Amino acid sequence: MSNNTDFSDTSAARYSLALYELAEENKSLEEIETHANMFIVLISNSKDFASLIKDPTNKKEDLINVINALSNQFKFNSLFTKFINFLISKRRLFYVEKILNNFIETCSKKRGEIKAELFAAKKLTDNEIKNIKDELNNNLSLKIKLECKHDPSLIGGLILKVGSIMFDTSIKNKLQQIQNNMIEV
Numbered sequence: 001m002s003n004n005t006d007f008s009d010t011s012a013a014r015y016s017l018a019l020y021e022l023a024e025e026n027k028s029l030e031e032i033e034t035h036a037n038m039f040i041v042l043i044s045n046s047k048d049f050a051s052l053i054k055d056p057t058n059k060k061e062d063l064i065n066v067i068n069a070l071s072n073q074f075k076f077n078s079l080f081t082k083f084i085n086f087l088i089s090k091r092r093l094f095y096v097e098k099i100l101n102n103f104i105e106t107c108s109k110k111r112g113e114i115k116a117e118l119f120a121a122k123k124l125t126d127n128e129i130k131n132i133k134d135e136l137n138n139n140l141s142l143k144i145k146l147e148c149k150h151d152p153s154l155i156g157g158l159i160l161k162v163g164s165i166m167f168d169t170s171i172k173n174k175l176q177q178i179q180n181n182m183i184e185v
Contacts, residue, residue: 008095008098009098011092011095011099012095012098012099012102013102015087015092015095015099015102016099016100016102016103016105016106017106019032019036019080019083019099019103020103020106020107020110022079022083023079023080026079028077028079029107031077031080032077032079032080032103033103033104033107035074035076035077035080036080036100036103036104037104038074038076039076039080039084039096039100040097040100040101040104042070043096043097052066053093053094053096053097054094056091056094060088060089060091063088063093064085064088064089067081067084067085067088068081068085071084084096087099108145111143112142112143113142113143113144113145114142114143114144114145114162114163115145115147115163116136116144116145116146116147116160116161116162116163117146117147117148117149117160117161118132118146118147118148118149118158118159118160118161119149119150119151119154119158119159119160119161119170120148120149120150120151120154120157120158121150121151121152121154121155121156121157121158121170121171122150122152123150124148124150129146129148132146133146136160136162140162144162153172154170154171154172154173155170155171155172155175156170156171157169157170157171157172157173157174158170159173
């Protein structure tokens with residue numbers, strides 16, 4: 001079973017690199033990255049679409065018709081649509097989410113960005129996120145790709161993960177530290 005996982009990781013990396021190289025060659029990298037993000041959001045927001053992609057019993061023609069209809073509706077780049085149709089023809093559509101996530105990660109790495117995750121007790125506004133990102137970019141002298149998540153269990157404060165480093169200023173963490181200190185005494 002682990003061989004299948006390895007194969008899918010390897011395959012995803014190869015397909016995503018091929019898409020990256022084609023997009024770069026056609027000078028449509030930014031547009032295809034945007035469309036890849038849209039496609040991933042579509043998969044995560046629609047259970048029907050996700051199950052359609054993951055069902056190996058669907059006919060290639062039916063899948064191609066669905067993808068072409070989506071492409072027309074969302075005005076996907078023609079290279080992106082051809083790539084998705086290629087995955088269908090090779091019966092690799094069930095890897096599409098992994099391939100596109102890998103592609104987006106590759107784009108980010110090529111731009112020299114470092115992935116950071118921010119967990120906040122409240123939903124942050126776009127302006128607050130921008131300010132945090134700008135502050136991180138200035139203080140760390142790095143290009144940060146910030147992913148924000150809402151976690152009400154934090155009670156208050158933030159948790160920031162940059163690579164393997166974590167900064168935890170949450171009230172939940174402070175309460176946990178107080179509890180640990182009381183237990184030790």
